[in-house]
Amino acid sequence: MEKFAAMTDLNEYECEMLDAMLEAFGIPDSLTRDQLLELFDNDEAAAFAMVQALIREDLVAATGRQNDYELPEKLVLKPKGEKFLKDGGFTARFHREQQRPLEVGGTLAKLQQQNMRLQNEKLANQTELSALKKRMAARQARLYFMWVLVLVALVVGYMLGHMRK
Numbered sequence: 001m002e003k004f005a006a007m008t009d010l011n012e013y014e015c016e017m018l019d020a021m022l023e024a025f026g027i028p029d030s031l032t033r034d035q036l037l038e039l040f041d042n043d044e045a046a047a048f049a050m051v052q053a054l055i056r057e058d059l060v061a062a063t064g065r066q067n068d069y070e071l072p073e074k075l076v077l078k079p080k081g082e083k084f085l086k087d088g089g090f091t092a093r094f095h096r097e098q099q100r101p102l103e104v105g106g107t108l109a110k111l112q113q114q115n116m117r118l119q120n121e122k123l124a125n126q127t128e129l130s131a132l133k134k135r136m137a138a139r140q141a142r143l144y145f146m147w148v149l150v151l152v153a154l155v156v157g158y159m160l161g162h163m164r165k
Contacts, residue, residue, distance in 0.1 A: 010053065015090035017050055022059065022085045025077040033064075033071045047071055059084055 010018070024039055025031055031039075040047040048071055054060045059081030064073025 010090065010094065012091070012094055014050070014053070015094040018053055019085065019089035019091050021050055021054065022077070022081055022089060025075075025081075029077040029082075031075045033073050036071055036075065044071060051075060054081070057084075 021031075021036075021039060024035070036047045036051065037044060040050070051060070051062070051071060054075070055062060058078065060075045060077055062072035062074075063076055
C-alpha cells in the first residue's frame with residue numbers, strides 16, 4: 001500500500017521523467033551529479049525530487065558525500081531498477097494503476113477525506129462570499145446616501161442662491 005500511495009503522487013510526465021533517468025544509466029550503471037544536472041537542464045530542485053523518488057522506490061543507491069538537500073555525487077542503478085525498467089518502468093505502472101478499479105479501503109478513505117476537505121472549502125467560500133455581498137450592499141447604501149446628500153446640498157444651495165436675489 002505504501003508504494004501505491006507514493007505512486008499516486010506522481011503524474012504521467014513525472015513517470016516519464018523517472019523512466020528517462022533510469023534509461024540514462026550507462027554501461028557502468030551509474031550517473032554522476034553533473035550528468036543528473038544535464039538531464040534536468042541544471043534544475044537541481046527537479047533533479048533532487050526525481051532522485052528521491054528513485055531512492056524511495058529502492059531502484060538506485062546514492063554514493064558520495066551529500067547534504068540532506070543536495071544531489072548525491074553518484075547514483076548507482078540497482079539490479080531491481082534494471083528489471084523494473086525492462087518491465088515498463090514508471091510509465092507502464094502508472095497506466096496499469098489508471099486502469100485498476102478503485103481500491104476499496106485506502107482509496108475510498110482518501111476520496112472521503114478529499115470530499116470532506118472540498119465541502120469545508122466550499123462552505124468557507126460561501127461564507128466569504130456572503131460576507132463580501134453584505135459589505136458590498138453596505139457600501140452601495142452608503143454611496144446612495146452620499147448621492148442624496150449631494151443632491152440635497154445642490155438643491156439647498158440653488159434655493160439659497162435664488163432667495164438672495
